[in-house]
Amino acid sequence: MTTDPYQYLEGFHNHHTSEALPDSLPKGQNTPQKCPYNLYAEQLSGTAFTVPRTHNQRSWLYRIRPSVVHEPFSPLQAGTDALLSNFANAHITPNQLRWDPFDLPQDGEEVDFVTGLRTVAGAGDAATRNGLAIHIYHANQNMSKRAFYNADGDFLIVPQHGRLDITTEFGKIMVHPNEICVIQRGIRYSVDLPDGPVRGYILEVFGAHYELPDLGPIGANGLANPRDFVTPQAYYEDADNEEWQMVTKFLGKLFVAKQNHSPFDVVAWHGNYAPYKYDLAKFCVINSVSYDHIDPSIFTVLTCKSDTVGVAIADFVIFPPRWAVQENTFRPPYFHRNCMSEFMGLILGDYEGKTGGFQPGGASLHNIMTPHGPDAAVFQKASTAELQPVRVADGTQAFMFETSLTLSVTEWGLVKCNKVQPDYWKSWRALESQFSATQI
Incomplete structure (x- = not known):
């Protein structure tokens, strides 16, 4: 032996x-x-x-x-x-x-x-x-x-x-x-x-x-x-x-x-x-070097395929440390509604799409077609930041369990664990209208 x-x-x-x-x-x-x-x-x-x-x-x-x-x-x-x-x-x-x-x-x-x-x-x-x-x-x-x-x-x-x-x-x-x-x-x-x-x-x-x-x-x-x-x-x-x-x-x-x-x-x-x-840490990140925030599927580590080509029973996706270099682009995750369900967890650090409340050892769930995206503070900072190459997510590791199936939540997950944040919806309440009928 x-x-x-x-x-x-x-x-x-x-x-x-x-x-x-x-x-x-x-x-x-x-x-x-x-x-x-x-x-x-x-x-x-x-x-x-x-x-x-x-x-x-x-x-x-x-x-x-x-x-x-x-x-x-x-x-x-x-x-x-x-x-x-x-x-x-x-x-x-x-x-x-x-x-x-x-x-x-x-x-x-x-x-x-x-x-x-x-x-x-x-x-x-x-x-x-x-x-x-x-x-x-x-x-x-x-x-x-x-x-x-x-x-x-x-x-x-x-x-x-x-x-x-x-x-x-x-x-x-x-x-x-x-x-x-x-x-x-x-x-x-x-x-x-x-x-x-x-x-x-x-x-x-x-x-x-x-x-x-x-x-x-x-x-x-x-x-x-x-x-x-x-x-x-x-x-x-x-x-x-x-x-x-x-x-x-x-x-x-x-x-x-x-x-x-x-x-x-x-x-x-x-x-x-x-x-x-x-x-x-060995994941080789593929990302945009011109413009637009690329779909998160580029961060897929492993997949469990369904019988429909391109549709997964489950994907394991990570958001590792990387460079962001896009031009004229809003760089955090965009506001989104999805035909997939997204369960996120955080191993360490601070996830770039949220300014607080999403902590290591916690989680979030955005089910099929439920809208989600950055909170007001992240949106404001990203909309006015100087566009230059920056490091993203150093000291951080967030991940996502993504699935084409609609997720149901257990009694333990919704009630008995006593960990659901009742005010999570307020993360987006400060996103007020900034519309102007006059072109800027």
């Missing part, structure tokens, strides 16, 4: 091979009569067997025990009441919404990554594999002898406060704020907290998987480059006679089963269905 468990393989959705022991991958076939080291062969399929080869995602795991070795599942009550995977009966509202920073765990509260999940908004239904959910996580406890897998969809995890030390079946990943991590449906993992209490955001998609957006006229390079995504190298634990809990999220409910060994016993693996992380 490697002495440094935090080693990574480079490249987005590449077919990787990884061994924690020499020659532990079978040669020539996936399921030989007898695997090296007397391991079990197990395939983990993220897509149907019969999808086109270019879309097929699966990995072969060679493990000490197959994952089927566990006792029956039973309901886990802790944390389930704040999760949702069917949004037919959630709250609907066309109003602009903004949340104060979501709480870190309170004194006396003991929650790990799984029991600290809270659903804020979503659309569709995990049972039909159509739609998405937006969650907040907060935790102050390690997942000691407890592992988790999500049967409903893929998690795109955005840490905001504190690192996540994630042990997966494929290896170990350390995820910092200003990095993201994607853990696909079915992959088992456990989360420890090396910095103490944590908080962050999650975008869950129920159907297709995340992929890099097409670049079109941009060409071969730019935005998030495939080489900058990293996948863990194989790392295993051989632990007998230890009681572990295996927790699964299944149609928005948590279930737990016991087993007497570590689930992280994969000695070798190969395939293209594996968790990965990405450092947002």
Whole structure:
């Protein structure tokens, strides 16, 4: 076994091979009569067997025990009441919404990554594999002898406060704020907290998987480059006679089963269905150098495509530090109504489109065709600023979960979290008429 468990393989959705022991991958076939080291062969399929080869995602795991070795599942009550995977009966509202920073765990509260999940908004239904959910996580406890897998969809995890030390079946990943991590449906993992209490955001998609957006006229390079995504190298634990809990999220409910060994016993693996992380600081910004504020789609890191070309079930978009050099142009985000829903979060700093109220750890939601844009102070400053090249968003990282679906808000997100700002609508009240019938 490697002495440094935090080693990574480079490249987005590449077919990787990884061994924690020499020659532990079978040669020539996936399921030989007898695997090296007397391991079990197990395939983990993220897509149907019969999808086109270019879309097929699966990995072969060679493990000490197959994952089927566990006792029956039973309901886990802790944390389930704040999760949702069917949004037919959630709250609907066309109003602009903004949340104060979501709480870190309170004194006396003991929650790990799984029991600290809270659903804020979503659309569709995990049972039909159509739609998405937006969650907040907060935790102050390690997942000691407890592992988790999500049967409903893929998690795109955005840490905001504190690192996540994630042990997966494929290896170990350390995820910092200003990095993201994607853990696909079915992959088992456990989360420890090396910095103490944590908080962050999650975008869950129920159907297709995340992929890099097409670049079109941009060409071969730019935005998030495939080489900058990293996948863990194989790392295993051989632990007998230890009681572990295996927790699964299944149609928005948590279930737990016991087993007497570590689930992280994969000695070798190969395939293209594996968790990965990405450092947002490596994003290559594409922007205007002449005039006009370009559409925010140029900031797309990952997308989950729908069956309609160019329309996403979900996009993950960031607004990183960059230069603004447009001529004769209003440079902050323009006033806008959109056929997409926009859920924004802030990892650090101050977002350039708002002068206050939008804070790290908080969020906002502008649903389909709900108007939004800069507040009066930002509008006034940008309308009179000297037009010269300026740095934008230094020390800041805002992001957006964008979707073609209309988002409903959960009871927890709208009421129980007690974080909705009732006066958010007043951000635009000072935008008074400046109209003059005489041309200036």
